[in-house]
Each structure stands twice: as C-alpha cells, then as structure tokens.
Amino acid sequence: MSERSLHLNINILNSGFHSGAWRAPAADARDFLDINHYVRAARTAERGTFDAVFLADTPSFSDRPEYRPFNALEPTVILTAIAAATSHIGLIGTASTSYNDPYNLARRFASLDLVSNGRAGWNVVTTADSGASRNFGFDGAGAHADRYERAAEFTEVVKALWGSWEPDAFIGDKASGRFVDVSRVHPIEHRGRHFRVRGPLSVPGSAQGRPVVVQAGGSDDGRHLAALHADAIFSVAHTPEEAIAFADDIRARARALGRRDTIVFLPGLGTTLAPTEAEARRRQQELLELIDPVYAVARVAGLLQVDPGRLSLDKPLPDDLVVPPDGMQTFSAATLALARRDRLTVRDLVRILGGSTGHRLFVGTPEQLADDIERWFLAGAADGFNLMPDVVTDGLEIFVDHVVPLLRRKGIFRSHYEGATLRERLGLELPPRLPSPAAETIVAAS
Structure with a gap:
C-alpha cells in the first residue's frame, strides 16, 4: 500500500446518477422506495471495502417527478436499516440546516452513530429549493448568505451537543447503583442569533466520539462553512487542477481559522463502465435516449x-x-x-x-477508470471519490468486481477494513470534547 490510502464512498442516488437510470433494464422503477435496493448496494460496496454509503436529500416533492425518481425516504431511516445489515461500511446522511432543529438533528445522528458502533456521518447542507421552503411555512429559500450563516451556527450547536457528554460519563454500575456520572454531562448554554439551546444531549458519544461532519458547498459561503466545520468535503471538480485549487483554498481558510486537523477531499465522480470503450459509449448513448x-x-x-x-x-x-x-x-x-x-x-x-447537475462523468473501461483515479490521487487532487454509478444495480457491481481489484494492485486501496469506526478509516483524529461552562454541570441545572 502507498503511504496514503484512497477513500471511496458510494452515493446511492435512487436508481442511479444518470437521469435515465430508472428506465434501464437492470433497474426497477420502485427502487427509490425499496429498502432492499439500498441494503443490497451497501452490501456490495462493503464487499468492495468502501469507506461509506452516502445519501442525498431534499425535503420536497420536486425536480419534475413525472420524469424521474426523487428522494422520498428519509436518509437516517435508510441508514439505520443499512447499519443493521452491515458491519463495517460508514453511513453518511444529508440533513438540511434550513428546515431542521439542532437538538433533534444532533440526537438523530448521535443515535445512528451509537447503533452502528461509530459509523455515522452528517452531510451539512442548506436548502435552496423554493418548494421545500413552502413545506415549512416560508415563501422562499432566503438569501444565500443568510442560509449559510444559520448553517454555521447550527453546526456549532450540533457539535457542542455531541460533545456535551465526557467519554466516561456513562457508568452503569449495578453494584453501586450509579448509572450516569452527571458531573461529566454538561449543558452547552448556547445563545446565538438563530438558536438558544441549553443542552445537554440525551445521547452519549460513540466509539468515534461524534459523527463525521461532511460538507458539499463550493460557493464562498460554502467554503467558509467547510473550513469551519468539515471533516470531509464532497466537492465538484472536472480537472485535477480545479480540485487542487479548491482543496488549497479550503486548507488556507481552515488554517486562518486556527484549524490544524485533517480534512478529506472527495470529488464527485459519475461512472459509466463496460469491458470496452465502444461498449461504454454505447451504454452512455442508450441511457441518454431514455431521458x-x-x-x-x-x-x-x-x-x-x-x-x-x-x-x-x-x-x-x-x-x-x-x-x-x-x-x-x-x-x-x-x-x-x-x-x-x-x-x-x-x-x-x-x-x-448524464442529465445530472455538475459532477464529472467518466465513460470508459475499468482499466481506464483505475488509471484516472490513480492519476488524480497521486497528484493530490483527491483523497478519494464520492462515486455515483450511472445505474446503481449493475454499475456498482462493475466497479467493485473490476475496478477495485485494479486499485488494489496499484497499491492505493485497501484489501480489508482496518479500524472500527468511520473516523478511523478516513484517517481523522478523535474530536476533543468541546468546552462547556466549567462550573456548571447538569446537576446544577436540574
């Protein structure tokens, strides 16, 4: 293995990345509602020793549903089912800061982190969709800067809640009758522009301390949010040069904010694969004709x-x-x-x-894709990729069975899982417990 290890996530976008995926012979039109579809994909990715499953989300009935599937099932519900059906793969779900509450979201993802033994991650987004805003009593999504200001404070609150339990606060000692050491559980006493949250969280920390924080914004506001809070970034880049410039900018911003910890960069990568380049182009054309x-x-x-x-x-x-x-x-x-x-x-x-919205789509053979991934990885343009097969059902199988062995032979990808948590596999440090009021514990607050 090389000194660095490649990271791979599978972004299960309903039937697939391609807008025509649901009409492909290998797909079922009801895959977007079928938990077994998601579980099968996660198990296939785990067979390929992927780092994590990634799920997008938009809380609305949108994007022309007469033409293609949409995000119907709530991500943490899907990921909890996947957690029960897998043993190693990470579980990253998207949840918007625009239309959630920090305490409930912190509790939901902390619960997923505990039931999966430290495999959870939260993809932090704001929601620009006007249809979603009307579902929550607003007339519009609001100004971009305002959404990201709320998101930064929201994420600060969530991380503080995740840090409100010290690692040894839970005792569970039957002999002494002591259940929780309440002197080690702290309110967060947050008072900000958008939120007032006392805390503490009702869920203790997991084996990885807290869920991994992922962010996917490339705007100036999004980059600032990522520099503040992200452990990993799902980015958009069509060339290695774009990817390197983006990562350099985020790292510089993070250093300016006093951060010195690791940030993992995972550009999105759609894939259309076949044994020969001609067959891959034919597959691409057949999918295009379904849009x-x-x-x-x-x-x-x-x-x-x-x-x-x-x-x-x-x-x-x-x-x-x-x-x-x-x-x-x-x-x-x-x-x-x-x-x-x-x-x-x-x-x-x-x-x-591929009828999608901005990510790079690679069309070719497994050998060509393995070489492309190696080129980006060794150039420092990516720590790995958030993979999006054109059609999940067979596109992911092709990658796991034919690309993964090539990456292993190149010495840049693992052959087995090491470490127990998502944070360990991504090479991230255990987070420090965030500071709480020194003199006040939950006992004093009760």
Missing part, C-alpha cells in the same frame, strides 16, 4: 434559474446567464464553466453530465 428532452432542458433551466423557453437543446447557453445568487451556486457555477469552456450546447451538457 425525455423536455426534462433535459427543464433540468438545466431549473439549475440556472432561467425560463426553459430561453434554452434550446442544440444551441449553447445564452451568454448573459450568471450563477444564481441565491440558488445552488456550486453546481450552477460548475455547469456554466463547463459549458463556456467547451462552447457546449444543452444537449452536450446533458450527455457529458
């Missing part, structure tokens, strides 16, 4: 917050389009940059991105 053209245009228009009538499949994007100030800045910026760099039509964008 409704109306949806293809609507998908790009929705991302860029532009009237679909302004877009044409066989013309480049209008020159006056800009990154929406209060939208999904990371994906819209990546899509605009890609389109302008290569003067792509909307049809080209749909083909290159």
